[in-house]
Amino acid sequence: MLDPPSYVDLLGLQSRTTVVITDSGGIQEETTYLGVPCLTLRENTERPVTVTLGTNVLVGRDPTNSAPNSPESSPARQRREPALLFGMVTRAHESPPYSLTSSPELFL
Numbered sequence: 001m002l003d004p005p006s007y008v009d010l011l012g013l014q015s016r017t018t019v020v021i022t023d024s025g026g027i028q029e030e031t032t033y034l035g036v037p038c039l040t041l042r043e044n045t046e047r048p049v050t051v052t053l054g055t056n057v058l059v060g061r062d063p064t065n066s067a068p069n070s071p072e073s074s075p076a077r078q079r080r081e082p083a084l085l086f087g088m089v090t091r092a093h094e095s096p097p098y099s100l101t102s103s104p105e106l107f108l
Contacts, residue, residue: 011030014030017036018036018037019036019037019039020036020037022038022040023041028045029047029050032049035055036055037056038056038057039056040059041061042058042060043058044058
């Protein structure tokens with residue numbers, strides 16, 4: 001077990017890993033920028049651009065749900081520039097968050 005890392009140390013850890021498993025929206029964004037595949041243990045996300053770009057996969061909370069076979073082949077392996085990432089997001093009231101039930105084709 002590790003002590004909680006500082007923000008800078010956490011970014012360093014994320015940048016040197018093969019895949020990140022999280023439920024954090026902020027980490028979904030960071031891994032997209034860093035080019036690290038992300039598996040999100042949630043049914044929905046407020047960061048739909050990470051799913052659209054293919055860098056984040058919503059796997060839900062069901063432990064029997066299968067995750068992608070090869071994180072190494074993920075489009076996440078390409079580092080994204082922030083202006084191209086998060087400038088595409090619309091206001092929350094204009095675009096509801098993606099979820100496994102509302103847009104299942106994005107998560108298969």
